Amino acid sequence: MQTRREERDPEGVETDALLDALRAKFEGHVQSVEVVRDTGCVIARDGRKLYFMPSAVRLSGPGAKVEALRPGQPVTFDVSHTATGPRISRLWTGQAPSGSDAAE
Secondary structure (H helix, E strand, C coil): CCCHHHCECCCCCEHHHHHHHHHHCCEEEEEEEECCCCEEEEEECCCCEEEECCCCCEEECCCCCHHHCCCCCEEEEEEEEECCEEEEEEEEECCCCCCCCCCC
8 A cells, every 4th residue: 555655646746845846936925015015025945026915815824914024024925817917816924734725
């Protein structure tokens, strides 16, 4: 019997390795937040800049208030695709709880 660590998808990629790679794309830190202009930016761990509208993003986690977000603060996020490109739809301060998704 295979343990969770040994599970593989049909193409032979380890499930946990794949999940870890996906999770890394959705972790980063706050670069800036301008509440008055309703704009914010997060730098993902892979270096991409992703934007969000503080009035439209769902916040969770300790100190989950737009006014409390500070440059350099670690965050985990979900991304939605819009007509103008990818946007952050949900932010967790610190790390998101395991098994979380934007539909919660």
